[in-house]
Amino acid sequence: MLKKIFIDGENGTTGLKIRSQLDNHPGVEILRIDEKYKKDPAAKRDLMAKADISILCLPDAAAREAVLIAQETATRIIDASSCHRTAENWTYGLPELCTNQRQRIANARLVANPGCFATAAILLLRPLIQHQLIDRDAQISIHAVSGYSGGGSTMIEKHKAPGRTGDMVFYGLELAHKHLPEIISYSGLKNPPIFLPSVGNFYQGMVVMIPLHQINFSSALKILQTLTSYYADEPFVTVSQIMIGSTIDTQVKAGSNTIFFHVLADHSFYKTGRLVLLAKLDNLGKGAATAAIQNMNIMLALPENQGITY
Known part of the structure; x- marks a missing residue:
């Protein structure tokens, strides 16, 4: 029997991506709400009552309201x-x-989908902190660039508007980005990192970089070995060898749920001890929609990769 899924906010950027993926998913049936009732609590409640899982693709305030409605039903939630x-x-x-x-x-009945930037930062940092290759009280900087689809319909419209100038927008400059609480909570860091996100003039894709200083060669090898070992059995994680003098762009296969990790060193590494940890992923895939589908599959005891692009 097909599992029933309700996507609350299916016409938003993430919702559309999830819906398009689930249209070809062999294990589920999508419950759709009439456009004129999409903000009607009673209509939502009726669909949630029928749904095995309700996936919320909503702004924060609307998501909180939807969770309250869902509490009147037995549906499980991915927010x-x-x-x-x-x-x-x-x-x-x-x-x-x-x-x-x-x-x-x-x-779980209540599952919170991770943030796109946070997914990369946490998965890079957590193994290294656990294995004491990065101190918990280290002062960490995180630099990142994402495709403009990460900002939803408003940002997409701005980037497509005639006469737009500039290829890069830096934001979160008050150093209080909304992904920081989860990065701190799940990476193991004691101190808030300095996180400098930016949006490039491309639709989707993402690179997240964490520079490290005073790393000797032995520690650099341990960093690579730890990441490789930690994610050895993870189908959606790929770890590359240490790379020197490389060029990496932001593009990955659209809709991919794979996250790619690189350890980058400079040509004078033996003197400088400088490394950069780099993650590349699709902000609409592993950073949002396919991550939700991966969680859905796990919650429904379906094959974890079902309906997901690598």
Whole structure:
């Protein structure tokens, strides 16, 4: 029997991506709400009552309201907004986080989909902090650039508007980006990192970079070995060898759920001890829509890769 899925906010950027993926998913049936009732609590409640899982693709305030409506039903929730990622009684929907995370997701009623930037930063930092290759109290900087689809319909319209100038927009310059709480909570860092996100003049794709200083050659090898070992059995994580003098662009296969990790060193590494940890992913794939589908599959005891692009 097909599992029933309700996407609340299916016409938004993330919702459309999830819907298009699930249209070809062999294990589920999508419950659709009439456009004229999309803000009607009673109509939502009726669909949630029929749904095995309701996926919320809504702004934060609307997501909070939807969760209250869902409490009147037995539906399980995957929330793609940012408002429940560190909330009590919610499970963080990042299966690769640690050994037991898949089981926690499988048993959860309330799952918070991770942020796109946070997914990369946490998965780079957590293994290295656990293995004491980065100190928990280290002062970390994170630099990132994302495609403009990450900002939803408003940002997409701005980037497509005639007469737009500039190829890069830096934001979050108050150093209080909404992804910081989850990065701190799940990476193991004690101190808030300096996080400098930006948006490029391209639709989707993302690169996240973390520079490290005073790393000797032995530690550099341990960093690579730790990342490789930690994610050895993860189908959606690829770890490359140490790269020197490389060029990496922001583009990945559209809709891909794979995250690519690189360890970059300069030509004078033996003197400088400088490394850069780099992650590349699709902000609409592993950073949003396909991550939600991965969580959905786990919650429904379906094959984890079903309906997902690598």
